[in-house]
Amino acid sequence: MNFAKKLLAALALVPALVLANEAGFPYDKAPDRSNNMAALQHGAKLFVNYCLNCHNASSMRYNRLKDLGLTDAQIRDNLLFTADKVGALMTTSMNPKDAKAWFGAVPPDLSVIARAKASGSGSGSDYLYTYLRTFYKDDTRPNGWNNRVLENAAMPHVLWELQGIQKIKMKDVPDPHEHGKTIHQFDGFEQVAPGTMSKLEFDNAVADLVGYMQWMAEPAAQTRKKLGVVVVLFLSLFVLLAWRLNASYWKEVK
Numbered sequence: 687m688n689f690a691k692k693l694l695a696a697l698a699l700v701p702a703l704v705l706a707n708e709a710g711f712p713y714d715k716a717p718d719r720s721n722n723m724a725a726l727q728h729g730a731k732l733f734v735n736y737c738l739n740c741h742n743a744s745s746m747r748y749n750r751l752k753d754l755g756l757t758d759a760q761i762r763d764n765l766l767f768t769a770d771k772v773g774a775l776m777t778t779s780m781n782p783k784d785a786k787a788w789f790g791a792v793p794p795d796l797s798v799i800a801r802a803k804a805s806g807s808g809s810g811s812d813y814l815y816t817y818l819r820t821f822y823k824d825d826t827r828p829n830g831w832n833n834r835v836l837e838n839a840a841m842p843h844v845l846w847e848l849q850g851i852q853k854i855k856m857k858d859v860p861d862p863h864e865h866g867k868t869i870h871q872f873d874g875f876e877q878v879a880p881g882t883m884s885k886l887e888f889d890n891a892v893a894d895l896v897g898y899m900q901w902m903a904e905p906a907a908q909t910r911k912k913l914g915v916v917v918v919l920f921l922s923l924f925v926l927l928a929w930r931l932n933a934s935y936w937k938e939v940k
Contacts, residue, residue, distance in 0.1 A: 711834050711872070713808035716815035717890075719897025720908065726754050729898025732891060734765045734776075736844045737796060740785065743776035745797035746902050753905055789829075789840045800896070800903040810903070814896045818845065819889065822854045822875060834872070849888045850881030 719725040730751055733743075748761050749772045756765075758772050766772065768779055782792045803810035817835040821843035824832035829842040834854065843849075852875040861867040883891060901907070 711816070711820070713812040713816045713835075714819070716809070716811035716896050716900075717893040719893060720901065722897070723755050725894040726898050726901055727756060728891070729894035729896070729901075730754060730756075730765065732895040733796075733898050733902075734767060737895075738768055738776060738778055739844075740778060740780055740789075740793045742778050742793075742795045743797045743902060744795055746776045746905075747773055748776060749773050750905055754901075791840050793841070796899065796902075798903045800900040811896050811900045814899060815892060818892045818895070819849070820875075821846065821849070822852050823878070824854075845888075845892070846881070848881050848883045848891060850877060851879035852877050 719729065737743075748766060748769060749758070751761050751765065752758070761772050766774075768777060769775070780793075785792050800810040800814060803813040805813070807813070808816075813835065817833060820834035821831050822834065823830065826832075827838065829840070831839075831841075831843040831846075832854075833839040833841075833843075855873040855876050856870045857873040858868040859871045861869045881888065904910075
């Protein structure tokens with residue numbers, strides 16, 4: 687009986703959790719890079735240089751990047767930093783115990799992160815695109831950084847040299863629930879140190895990176911969509927033939 691009560695109480699919290707998630711920081715729409723091979727190649731380069739130092743992508747092999755138009759030689763010369771063979775898996779050399787000691791948690795595998803982060807607030811790409819662009823300097827955090835999408839994230843801002851350093855701005859607004867009181871509300875970011883990229887260049891770079899991560903989560907997505915069109919056309923033709931055959935059959939019966 688006690689178990690049933692606990693279960694019902696837990697289920698009652700689910701709608702509140704969903705609403706809390708959807709009422710959080712809004713996601714920006716990630717640009718579509720699915721058919722831009724140059725952008726996906728650039729995203730793969732950024733992923734290897736900035737993400738693969740700490741995170742694994744253990745469901746992906748380097749040689750799968752040939753689907754993006756790269757050759758074995760290009761992969762070997764420009765992207766193969768944590769493995770010896772082009773056919774190797776994309777894994778990091780960081781020891782999980784060291785990672786937990788440094789960051790407080792083992793960095794998650796990013797193989798399908800672009801699909802896993804999809805929610806009612808937006809797609810996984812929208813989440814990643816917003817998350818990677820909303821790091822800000824926070825000296826109260828152990829690593830010196832915080833994130834607007836995921837508050838108190840253990841991950842440092844690995845792209846800070848590209849984006850530069852920004853701080854969060856807050857403003858006091860009237861509390862809608864209690865007259866006479868004010869609350870702190872997010873009021874954007876303030877750039878305090880420039881990066882090597884302009885804001886537009888950085889946003890495009892992050893879009894390329896997120897596009898690659900979306901591709902990595904399902905490399906056969908474009909093939910699947912093309913096959914889906916072929917299947918629908920075939921079924922449409924089959925339905926048309928079946929309809930006419932049925933009409934011809936019953937005409938003779940009548």
